[in-house]
Amino acid sequence: MKIHEYQGKQLFAKYGISVPKGIACFSVAEAEAAAEKLYAETGSSVVVVKAQIHAGGRGKGGGVKVVKGLYVEQGIEIARELYLGLVVDREQRRVALMASTEGGVEIEKVAEETPEKIVTEHVDPVIGLGGYQARKLAYGLDVGKGTPNPKETVSDFVKLVTKLAELFEKEDCSLCEVNPLIITKQGKVIAGDAKVTFDDNAAGRHKEWDSLMDKDEEDPVELEAKDAGLSYVSLDGDIGCLVNGAGLAMATMDIIKHHGGSPANFLDVGGGATKEQVTKAFSMILSSPKVKGIFVNIFGGIMKCDVIAEGVIAATRELSLNVPLVVRLEGTNVEQGKKLLAESGLRIQPADTMADGAKKIVAATKAA
Amino acid sequence: MSILVSKDTRVLVQGITGSAGSFHAKQCLAYGTQVVAGCTPNRGGESFAAEGPGGKAVTLPVFDTVAEAVKQTGADTSCIFVPALGAADAILEAVDAGCKLVICITEGIPVTDMIRVRRAIEGKPVRLVGPNCPGVITPGECKIGIMPGHIHRPGKIGVVSRSGTLTYEAVGQLTALGLGQSTCVGIGGDPVAGLDFVDVLRLFNEDPNTEAVMMMGEIGGSAEERAADYIKQHMKKPVAGFIAGATAPPGKRMGHAGAIISGGKGTAKDKIAALGAAGVRMSPSPSEMGATLKSLL
Numbered sequence: 001m002k003i004h005e006y007q008g009k010q011l012f013a014k015y016g017i018s019v020p021k022g023i024a025c026f027s028v029a030e031a032e033a034a035a036e037k038l039y040a041e042t043g044s045s046v047v048v049v050k051a052q053i054h055a056g057g058r059g060k061g062g063g064v065k066v067v068k069g070l071y072v073e074q075g076i077e078i079a080r081e082l083y084l085g086l087v088v089d090r091e092q093r094r095v096a097l098m099a100s101t102e103g104g105v106e107i108e109k110v111a112e113e114t115p116e117k118i119v120t121e122h123v124d125p126v127i128g129l130g131g132y133q134a135r136k137l138a139y140g141l142d143v144g145k146g147t148p149n150p151k152e153t154v155s156d157f158v159k160l161v162t163k164l165a166e167l168f169e170k171e172d173c174s175l176c177e178v179n180p181l182i183i184t185k186q187g188k189v190i191a192g193d194a195k196v197t198f199d200d201n202a203a204g205r206h207k208e209w210d211s212l213m214d215k216d217e218e219d220p221v222e223l224e225a226k227d228a229g230l231s232y233v234s235l236d237g238d239i240g241c242l243v244n245g246a247g248l249a250m251a252t253m254d255i256i257k258h259h260g261g262s263p264a265n266f267l268d269v270g271g272g273a274t275k276e277q278v279t280k281a282f283s284m285i286l287s288s289p290k291v292k293g294i295f296v297n298i299f300g301g302i303m304k305c306d307v308i309a310e311g312v313i314a315a316t317r318e319l320s321l322n323v324p325l326v327v328r329l330e331g332t333n334v335e336q337g338k339k340l341l342a343e344s345g346l347r348i349q350p351a352d353t354m355a356d357g358a359k360k361i362v363a364a365t366k367a368a
Numbered sequence: 369m370s371i372l373v374s375k376d377t378r379v380l381v382q383g384i385t386g387s388a389g390s391f392h393a394k395q396c397l398a399y400g401t402q403v404v405a406g407c408t409p410n411r412g413g414e415s416f417a418a419e420g421p422g423g424k425a426v427t428l429p430v431f432d433t434v435a436e437a438v439k440q441t442g443a444d445t446s447c448i449f450v451p452a453l454g455a456a457d458a459i460l461e462a463v464d465a466g467c468k469l470v471i472c473i474t475e476g477i478p479v480t481d482m483i484r485v486r487r488a489i490e491g492k493p494v495r496l497v498g499p500n501c502p503g504v505i506t507p508g509e510c511k512i513g514i515m516p517g518h519i520h521r522p523g524k525i526g527v528v529s530r531s532g533t534l535t536y537e538a539v540g541q542l543t544a545l546g547l548g549q550s551t552c553v554g555i556g557g558d559p560v561a562g563l564d565f566v567d568v569l570r571l572f573n574e575d576p577n578t579e580a581v582m583m584m585g586e587i588g589g590s591a592e593e594r595a596a597d598y599i600k601q602h603m604k605k606p607v608a609g610f611i612a613g614a615t616a617p618p619g620k621r622m623g624h625a626g627a628i629i630s631g632g633k634g635t636a637k638d639k640i641a642a643l644g645a646a647g648v649r650m651s652p653s654p655s656e657m658g659a660t661l662k663s664l665l
Binding site: 088090091093094095107108111124125126169172174199201202204205231233235243244245246247248249250251252253254255256257258263266268299300330331332353354355358 | 452453476477478479480482483484486487488516518529530531532533534535536537540557559560584586587588589590591594610612613614615616617620621622623624625626627631632636652653654655656
């Protein structure tokens with residue numbers, strides 16, 4: 001789950017991480033008042049107004065988006081812009097702390113073109129980030145270079161990095177990026193941005209996340225799926241997929257493509273597949289007008305295929321499904337399941353294998 | 369022979385009184401697995417009634433702690449069905465009690481918990497499988513987890529995969545072609561977990577009863593690339609492979625927490641290329657996994 005910059009900075013402030021003074025605003029009048037307040041408090045004649053939207057690369061990309069929130073911030077006299085980011089390093093099984101002299105630039109680009117400009121340290125989960133590691137980063141980036149008091153700047157940087165590593169773990173983040181990390185002309189180290197993503201798996205122990213979520217930023221269908229315990233991702237094609245299990249769901253998309261079709265979505269209904277879940281899943285797939293056919297691919301395993309078939313039939317009736325439907329079932333009682341589908345009087349084409357099902361649904365949608 | 373589990377494996381189930389735990393403990397017992405104990409805090413002293421193969425009545429003792437269960441029953445392997453926020457603690461409890469194999473089925477464990485677990489079990493004589501996995505089965509001997517036992521047949525193909533139902537798909541295809549399995553290992557779909565492809569491939573490489581290996585990977589991370597390095601240098605047996613997610617868009621989590629292409633890394637294309645270059649025969653589609661493996665024999 002992503003949060004806005006202003007929320008990220010409020011979280012930073014809670015951990016004692018320096019951020020510019022700022023006020024979140026939700027109307028023009030509020031923004032004007034905020035600017036006046038910041039002029040008065042900081043004595044500076046400059047404020048920065050930042051649109052509060054989730055997409056990374058704000059200002060780039062060219063997409064137009066309705067903005068509901070603004071963040072009005074004091075202007076900062078910037079001497080240098082650095083990059084600081086914490087991510088989970090899957091290979092090392094540790095949180096990796098990356099820093100770079102190339103602030104304000106996307107880290108992927110730096111990693112691609114000038115990897116030598118990135119310094120990385122891994123955080124031991126038992127010990128936490130060692131002071132020596134933070135100092136290694138500070139000297140690696142030469143953060144004291146050209147500042148009025150380099151020793152103080154190094155110490156400022158070390159404190160900020162240490163607190164950020166602590167925040168990452170305690171707040172269950174999966175990503176935490178400060179880009180740019182600003183060194184001011186006075187030699188202070190300040191978080192110029194705050195990009196925080198939380199680990200959805202930890203939501204159960206962070207009730208406060210509910211109030212941080214901006215539902216306008218989430219795909220409504222994906223959000224609905226999450227609430228129903230389903231996993232759904234919209235794609236560009238016209239064949240809806242309903243599958244149990246993430247790996248099989250991806251493989252189903254792949255086989256549709258392999259046989260010349262194009263999947264409209266990824267949808268994992270979980271290891272089982274109840275009637276309620278199937279109905280919900282169908283209605284979500286059909287909420288997209290581009291869907292011209294649906295492929296159900298269930299490897300029932302322990303679940304009985306006749307029970308799944310009943311669920312599919314009930315959902316088809318309830319929603320008066322009028323696009324071609326191909327159903328491939330595997331597992332126990334598979335023959336009874338197929339019989340039920342065949343005798344339902346509905347336009348359901350049974351399939352014997354994944355390939356058979358994929359070929360049938362591609363043919364049916366092309367004919368439609 | 370087989371890897372990890374056999375007819376002699378003595379299993380305890382953590383979370384046996386929950387709905388998933390009790391359902392699957394019964395399924396494992398009916399398959400013939402030696403499930404010898406259950407464990408749920410504050411439920412010690414209760415008993416768990418089920419049926420073994422052929423409907424023979426079995427009653428298992430339930431203990432408050434894993435340590436007590438191990439002491440009383442000689443269990444050496446734990447299968448975990450504890451809810452996500454308590455699962456990391458359950459893994460550590462099993463390790464502390466001396467279980468040499470811990471299989472965690474639970475999905476949705478926070479990644480920082482798993483990072484701590486991995487750090488805590490470093491250097492300890494234990495193997496962790498999962499979390500977010502279907503478990504491990506040596507057909508005809510021992511089933512630990514949630515996979516449907518009836519699709520498997522004893523044989524000589526080792527199976528290893530990050531996915532659950534896609535593994536069943538592959539196993540179903542192998543069985544239909546008359547190819548039984550030595551052991552099938554689901555390593556799970558999480559970004560930070562226990563055994564990875566290389567660990568399991570190494571075990572299959574050393575297992576005299578495994579003649580060939582079927583591996584199923586998916587987008588995200590670089591476990592398949594590391595597997596490719598291992599295969600190229602050390603694998604003495606033929607390997608067939610499939611990577612799910614060639615059509616997945618970048619930046620989107622595809623069901624599994626670990627199945628995400630980020631910063632252009634972890635694409636199916638790269639993984640297929642790496643495995644192909646290492647001599648793995650890649651299945652062109654998920655319905656030809658069994659046939660691809662068979663073509664190697």
